[in-house]
Amino acid sequence: MEGLSILLSTWKDSRFLLPRKSVTMILNEVLRLYLHAIPGCQHTYKETKIRDLTIPAGVDITLPTLLIHHDPWLWGDDAGEFKPERFSEGVSKASRGQQQAFFPFGWGPRTCMGQNFAIMGAKVALAILLQH
Numbered sequence: 652m653e654g655l656s657i658l659l660s661t662w663k664d665s666r667f668l669l670p671r672k673s674v675t676m677i678l679n680e681v682l683r684l685y686l687h688a689i690p691g692c693q694h695t696y697k698e699t700k701i702r703d704l705t706i707p708a709g710v711d712i713t714l715p716t717l718l719i720h721h722d723p724w725l726w727g728d729d730a731g732e733f734k735p736e737r738f739s740e741g742v743s744k745a746s747r748g749q750q751q752a753f754f755p756f757g758w759g760p761r762t763c764m765g766q767n768f769a770i771m772g773a774k775v776a777l778a779i780l781l782q783h
């Protein structure tokens with residue numbers, strides 16, 4: 652699967668060619684603003700240290716993805732607006748250098764296993780929508 656640009660390039664009218672980078676920007680912005688997935692929840696089975704933070708055993712930990720994805724300090728005063736162009740120079744530039752502020756699929760060893768499958772499905776859906 653070569654992504655939306657290939658799918659649409661089979662269409663004769665070049666007005667509908669959407670660069671692959673733009674597709675990524677659009678999907679990133681959708682995942683940033685409208686993520687309704689329940690954030691991953693992890694559990695400490697023993698006392699756990701993360702730098703200078705000590706978390707006792709038996710704690711459920713989750714991150715407020717939606718709040719972080721909407722934080723004006725990270726994303727700017729237009730954090731609530733749909734602006735795919737904010738991702739034109741990558742995630743880091745869009746989020747004041749805080750690459751880890753964007754985590755629609757979680758992070759680390761328990762990151763979403765279906766991430767690539769989900770993105771591919773979204774690209775196909777977008778292509779079908781645009782074709783019609």
Ligand code: HEM
Nearest residue numbers: 688690691692755756757758761762763764765766768769
């Ligand atoms: C846009 C769509 C999706 C989003 C936003 C999403 C998001 C997430 C998030 C936030 C987690 C938790 C990660 C963590 O605990 O740090 C997760 C886990 C997981 N996701 Fe997804 N997901 C999506 C689609 C899918 C699809 C399509 C599949 C399967 C085909 C899938 C399979 C899984 C599995 C198996 C896990 C558990 C991984 C583990 O605990 O090791 N996800 N997903």
